[in-house]
Amino acid sequence: MNSSEPTAMREITYREAAREALHEALTNDERVFLMGEDVGRYGGSYAVSLGFLEEFGPERIRDTPLSESAFVGAGIGAAIGGMRPIVEVMTVNFSLLAADQIINTAATYLHMSGGQINVPLVIRMATGGGLQLAAQHSHSLENLYAHIPGLKVLTPATVEDVRGMLATALADPDPVLIFEHILLYNRKGLLAEQAGAVDIDRARVRREGTHVSLITYGGSLWKCMEAAELLAQQGIEAEVLDLRILRPLDDESIIATVSKTHRAVIVDEGWRSGGISAEITARIHEQAFYELDLPVQRVCAVEVPIPYAKHLEDAALPQVEEIVAAAKKVVNGHD
Amino acid sequence: MITAAEPLPDTVDGEHALVLFTQMLRVRRFEEKSAEMYSKGNIRGFLHLYIGEEAVGTGIMQSVAPQDAVVATYREHGHALLRGIPMNAVMAEMFGKQEGCSRGRGGSMHLFDKATRFIGGNAIVGGGLPVAVGYALAAKMRGTDAVAWCIFGEGAMAEGEFHESLNLAELWQLPVVFCCENNFYAMGTALDRSESETRLVEKARSYRLDAEVVDGMDVLATEAAARRAADSARSGNGPYFIEFQTYRFKAHSMFDAERYRSKEEVHEHELHGPLRTFAARLSASGLLDDDKRATLEAEIAAEIEAAVAFAEAGTPEPVDDLTRFVYSEVQP
Structure with a gap:
């Protein structure tokens, strides 16, 4: 990153940077798959995974029924079973339907099992207001999850972070939640040509x-x-x-x-x-x-x-x- | 005593039948000892005994292969023992010692063992079903022939997670065997007071699963049903649902005054208990006499006494370790 050569930069939207991160993860690791509501044929409710179904196929780009608890829990089970699932929950408000799985299961298993069962699961979800979506699609509930020991809670605000946090989250042995603010998807930023993984430790x-x-x-x-x-x-x-x-x-x-x-x-x-x-x-x-x-x-x-x-x-x-x-x-x- | 017990059919291997009996007896005696240890104060918190339901877990476990995972509930001591978690580790766990299978952090309701893929003791009713579906998804995506065995009580069938999980498992044709232990009471609420449709297999069939109901007090029936389910799930036919009709002879937990059922009702079921009836059949087949029974009892008693001694001698985890394993210790 800190080479003395001037870094070539390009302009990119947050959506495109999120998409590149997912694309890279799916390309680099066959254990990685994406599942959630309308991630496949629809292309993602915020169009982040548009075209992935055609490229990676229905085994790895899984449209789910509207069953947040089942597909988040299935992500936990698949993670325990050796896969590296990325679960997309359409908005943080809907994640409350899966709160049992996130809080009672994903966050507890490692400690409750005495260090045996870790859950390498990544959950992405949209958060925040500003698009006139009213009281069931606009809330910023990430703090609820930040309350929970056992979870890591990421809030990428820049194109570098949304591009680079996913790989680090996937390498993490424990459950990581990534919150993408809905107003950021169309925002443009400058991204280094060689942009890659970033830390998930420091402000x-x-x-x-x-x-x-x-x-x-x-x-x-x-x-x-x-x-x-x-x-x-x-x-x-x-x-x-x-x-x-x-x-x-x-x-x-x-x-x-x-x-x-x-x-x-x-x-x-x-x-x-x-x-x-x-x-x-x-x-x-x-x-x-x-x-x-x-x-x-x-x-x-x-x-x-x-x-x-x-x-x-x-x-x-x-x-x-x-x-x-x-x-x-x-x-x-x-x- | 059961009178005029039928001998075992010729198709049943006598030695295997004795193994089944011994496994059930081992769970029964372990649970009795657990209750005793609870009243002595060595085991605290919630304690849910499996007494009366031993034929279910015993029958299931005959078909659980090493590569399979088991996801169980908070009434899981029997499943843990039958799956092969050492009795010492289970008893030490309930004593809250670090030699326990979950280092004493989970207790009775949260037995875990990575080596045997025993993925918990989950005490959220219905909470284990999605996890089992996910394990099966991983097995299928990785091309293994592992099956996820998902054990839950009929109370879980009122939870949304039951319906979401069966739908997803069938939709994706995943190798999950859903094992419903129907003991007819969700804690204190009788089945017909909590379900509009008490024919539980119909719920599974409505999601197009292969489903059957079996006598959960007959270990030969439970074993056969689990084998059919395993064969089906392992050969790529998707999920399978079995309702095991059984009965809990003891209170829901040690805090339960049992106001919701009569002593007569419990007694009636005890007369047809899984151990009693199977012992009678073994006797009728000439496989079990008083001497043999005494030998089995003595061997089991010795193992249990050793487990209690192991648990008593166990050490409490240092408080300095309290915050270990909130996150994995090996970070990338």
Whole structure:
């Protein structure tokens, strides 16, 4: 990665990068297969696996019935049986129908069996709001899974991460959940020609700054980047930390940025009560209380089921202006 | 005593019949000892005994091949022993010792053994069915002839996971044998109080599975049914469903006051219990007399005493190890 030669870059959408990752995984390892609702003939509900059925065949690109619990559980059984399944759940809301398998089975078997039965399963799902899909297709429930020991929870926000996290997740011996924000699929980014696997351990600073840390992940990353740009025009240099992984959280990177800027705003499309933003706030207080100049601020979804109407949905989700306002408040000490 | 027991048919090998009896007896005595150890406080938590249902697991396991997987429930001591997990490891597990088959982390309800592909003790009713389907999917995709044996109670048939799993297994023609142990009570809820259709095979047939119902108290019948299922699943005919009609002689767990059934009902079933009736048939065939029975009892008692001693001598896992195996220790 760090060769002295200039890296050739190309522009690519998040969808295409996700697709390349899947294509590579299916090509490189015959144990890998993809299953889920409409991943085959339909091409994936977000068109990520379009054309795969023709290329890899119905044995490895498996359309499933609308039976989330059965096909997620089948992924667990297949993983135990020596395969490397990638299970696609259409949206995080639907994953609740498989919560038994994810939480009671995938997350417990290794520990409960005294270290014998590991579950090398990857589950991908779409998350987040912004497409006016209302309250059963728009929620950001990744925090529910980040609560569970035994799971790893990834939230790729960039084309490099969605391209590179899958291979690392597949090499992982334990269950890994990958959350892809629905607003990211059409987003373009620059990807190195030689892009490959990336770590799934560390958060990443996406923009350096000295006055305030914007701590975020997933779809909210780009709102924070935009907010940082606006703040810079007003003389406030915001550092943007992309968590990348919600479980295990990279405390070191969180504490490092807070220790640098002494001010933190956490931006999360999930709800504030009992959310990942609450967890991060607690960790900052536990580990870096005296580094803080002012209390941590949070910009989260309003505590309502996400509504359909555009103006209401916009009002319910974190927006750039709110992030800017929260950052200014924590920098200036007042609104 | 059963009067005028029928001798075994000539087609049954006498030595094999004695093996079946011995296996059932071994499970029975192990369970009795478990209850005793529970009342002494050596076993805690939930304890679900298999007493009365031994012919089901014993019949099934005759057809379980080494390459097969077994996915069981929380009433699985018998299955674990019959599958070949050493009795020492099972007893030590229930004592919560690290010499147990799950290092003492699972207890009675979560016996695991990778070596024999015993994939749990799952205590979520219905939760094991999708896992068994997945194991069968892997077996099929890898081109092996392994079969996934999925054991569950009739209570699981009210769960969505039952219906999703049978549909998927049939749709994809996977080698799963769904073994329903119908003891007629889902904990305390009688079958006809929880199912609108009590002919359970009809549910399986509605998903186009080959399905049969057998007398789960007759080990020859359970063995034969499991063999038909194994032959079918192993030869690529997709999943198979067997309803084993059986009865639980003891309480659901040690916390159960059994308010939902009468002592007379239990007694009536005990008279036709799997050990009692099979012993009578063995006697009628001249295969089992008092001396032989005493020898078997003594051998089993010795094994059980040794298992208890092993479990008592076992060591608690160090608390420092508590967080081990939340994630795999070998990372790529």
